[in-house]
């Protein structure tokens with residue numbers, strides 16, 4: 177098993193990662209022009225949203241939701257520095273380049289619309305700037321693990337959840353303030369791209385060294401939204417706000433499982449990842465500990481883990497991925513015959529019970 181010091185990719189992998197970053201750099205997508213938003217500022221009438229808030233969500237809640245977006249987005253340089261330091265420490269020039277030339281400049285534009293939106297609600301620019309400065313001065317400690325694969329895994333989850341947050345905000349704004357909704361949607365689209373980029377970077381690292389899966393598991397287990405440090409009072413209300421905002425937790429779980437599965441490439445690795453996570457959390461499979469499950473699955477070889485990965489995908493409604501894989505791969509698990517169905521049933525209910533670990537992230 178690799179440790180924090182055993183992160184080293186071969187030159188072939190480094191070349192591929194470099195190539196990926198070059199492609200991203202040459203095609204960064206629809207980046208934000210803050211001046212475009214500034215010009216739209218006069219059209220904003222966010223006060224009209226107050227009469228259309230979902231049941232149970234107060235005006236203070238609405239302001240808190242917008243401020244959480246503003247304050248977590250304004251701290252870009254804090255995260256940027258944390259990632260740059262790790263990229264240097266683990267000899268990942270591709271990550272340093274992505275961070276410096278693509279990610280940081282992009283993220284620096286994301287808080288602007290929320291400032292305009294809050295000003296339209298009556299907040300003064302001076303007050304918002306004070307809150308922004310205060311947040312930027314907070315000492316942010318990145319606790320999601322240090323190697324580049326820890327960082328890119330953290331990126332997948334953090335960007336996905338942020339994408340989701342901007343989307344929920346856009347939905348609340350859409351009816352009464354389409355211009356504000358447009359701004360939030362533009363930011364959301366950037367986060368969608370970031371999610372996919374981090375997913376691809378993670379997949380290339382796993383392809384080069386499947387043992388790095390352990391670090392993916394670690395990053396998922398340690399994951400914490402930066403808002404917990406930067407705006408704890410607001411972040412702590414997210415659990416109450418999300419259902420009121422219409423968050424679809426099944427979909428969030430499904431999307432996250434799909435993204436992580438895509439970094440593992442097949443069900444065997446996804447199953448092995450699940451066992452890794454379960455073992456680290458001390459979960460049991462019925463009366464059986466994950467360590468015993470792992471020993472049993474190791475004896476069965478790949479197909480055993482495949483069953484578990486399959487159960488995971490089925491549980492979250494991603495069986496279509498299985499059909500795709502089965503067309504492509506030899507189906508070793510078919511050898512199990514009737515036992516297969518029984519084991520699969522057991523795995524499925526176990527997976528169902530473990531799945532909530534994903535939602536702690538929100």
Ligand SMILES: [Fe+2]
Pocket residue numbers: 249283286338367
């Ligand atoms: Fe952002």
Ligand SMILES: [Fe+2]
Pocket residue numbers: 283335338366367370
């Ligand atoms: Fe982002």
